[in-house]
Amino acid sequence: MLVIEDLYSGYGELKVLKGVNISVGKNEIVALIGPNGAGKSTVIKSIFNISDVSSGKVTFRDQDITGLRTHEIIKLGISYLNQGKINFSNLTVKENLMIGADQIFEPELVEEGLERVYNKFPDLRSKENELAYTLSGGQQQMLALGRSLMQRPVLLLMDEPSLGLSPKLQKELFETIAGLREEGISMLIVEQNAKKAIELADRTYLLEDGKVVLEGGKEILENEAIKNVYLGGRY
Ligand SMILES: Nc1ncnc2c1ncn2[C@@H]1O[C@H](COP(=O)(O)OP(=O)(O)OP(=O)(O)O)[C@@H](O)[C@H]1O
Numbered sequence: 001m002l003v004i005e006d007l008y009s010g011y012g013e014l015k016v017l018k019g020v021n022i023s024v025g026k027n028e029i030v031a032l033i034g035p036n037g038a039g040k041s042t043v044i045k046s047i048f049n050i051s052d053v054s055s056g057k058v059t060f061r062d063q064d065i066t067g068l069r070t071h072e073i074i075k076l077g078i079s080y081l082n083q084g085k086i087n088f089s090n091l092t093v094k095e096n097l098m099i100g101a102d103q104i105f106e107p108e109l110v111e112e113g114l115e116r117v118y119n120k121f122p123d124l125r126s127k128e129n130e131l132a133y134t135l136s137g138g139q140q141q142m143l144a145l146g147r148s149l150m151q152r153p154v155l156l157l158m159d160e161p162s163l164g165l166s167p168k169l170q171k172e173l174f175e176t177i178a179g180l181r182e183e184g185i186s187m188l189i190v191e192q193n194a195k196k197a198i199e200l201a202d203r204t205y206l207l208e209d210g211k212v213v214l215e216g217g218k219e220i221l222e223n224e225a226i227k228n229v230y231l232g233g234r235y
């Protein structure tokens with residue numbers, strides 16, 4: 001589905017990623033964990049070509065997408081759920097969702113997408129005509145995820161989707177994410193909570209200082225480095 005090879009990327013003079021290799025298979029949930037500033041968001045931004053990629057290659061469904069413009073990447077079926085607050089606060093819930101559908105030109109597909117999002121997140125249906133800034137934090141996250149889903153992605157890149165959510169809402173979100181996989185969406189998820197991420201994902205990459213230092217399945221929960229640094233309350 002997605003293959004990142006020997007990626008070097010950053011912002012102007014600042015080199016952040018120093019030879020990153022990451023892959024996401026079809027129907028796979030892959031997590032990316034690591035300390036603040038390690039370059040996790042930069043990995044996602046590099047795929048979307050909104051950081052400065054200096055070398056390396058990004059392949060999506062056997063097509064080289066390195067250097068493609070962001071809107072072209074969206075059209076191919078990759079959607080990016082940004083870190084932090086990301087809705088258009090003075091537009092209604094429905095208007096926010098419709099922005100996600102602005103590249104879908106068949107009205108039936110847009111209707112179907114809306115129905116799908118409303119079924120998944122009933123709060124959004126009941127608040128369809130409310131302005132986005134009136135939503136709770138959890139509902140805002142649902143709206144942002146809903147807007148991504150309106151793009152009908154086959155690959156979803158999520159940057160800390162659980163940030164700021166209560167434990168209960170985090171749990172619900174992770175269940176939703178697991179459900180999306182059943183609908184045929186592959187996912188790369190940046191997650192602060194290492195334990196939750198490893199439990200949710202099929203495979204996890206640990207990024208430190210712009211390099212992948214560990215990769216594995218759920219068994220890495222038992223890895224000493226993971227235990228000491230990441231499960232010891234630092235996150
Ligand atoms: N737009 C930007 N311009 C310049 N430097 C940036 C920009 N975005 C990030 N950086 C720098 O790049 C480095 C990696 O940042 P990045 O956002 O990828 O880290 P992260 O692993 O996502 O961290 P966090 O867990 O805090 O979200 C940091 O040193 C950061 O200051």
Ligand SMILES: [Mg+2]
Nearest residue numbers: 040041083159
């Ligand atoms: Mg980040």
